Amino acid sequence: MFRYAHGVSVCNPPAGAIVLLLRTLGALELLDADGHAIPGAASQRRPLLILALAALVPGGIPRERLLRALWPHGDRARARATMKQHLYALRRATGCAALLTGSPRLRIGSNVLRVDALDLVEHVKHGRWHEATALLRGRSEERRVGKECRSR
16 A cells, blocks of 8 residues: 555545645646645656646547557657656556556546646636636645745
8 A cells, every 4th residue: 555655545445535735737736635746756757748638638539549649759669658657657646556546548547636727617607607717726825935935
């Protein structure tokens, strides 16, 4: 069984509990239930991209499609091994073996991950304009504050 860095296992979340948040509006970022960025592989570009594509494509994304998209000119066997390493590292960093499942389609395990872009779609779909704009405003506010800090 995997354990998250804080020693808390998220492999078997309670019914209805979402334990991770994937931010895709702006920079890709994976957060734990307390809103803290998860370090290690969960903060690296390619593993996060794999996670985002698996989460945002309805029904998951075919592994072969991922390989062609992320390693278009590389050796297929080597690309497949690299993707397996990324998947293992994501599961290890998050403490959740069920985070990404499936073959030949890679998909997100149930009750594990929330995605801000999907939240935005749901807010707009149901006419929750305040929540949708607050979600977007929060991300733009974070970017503005980040720019101000870097310019000092």
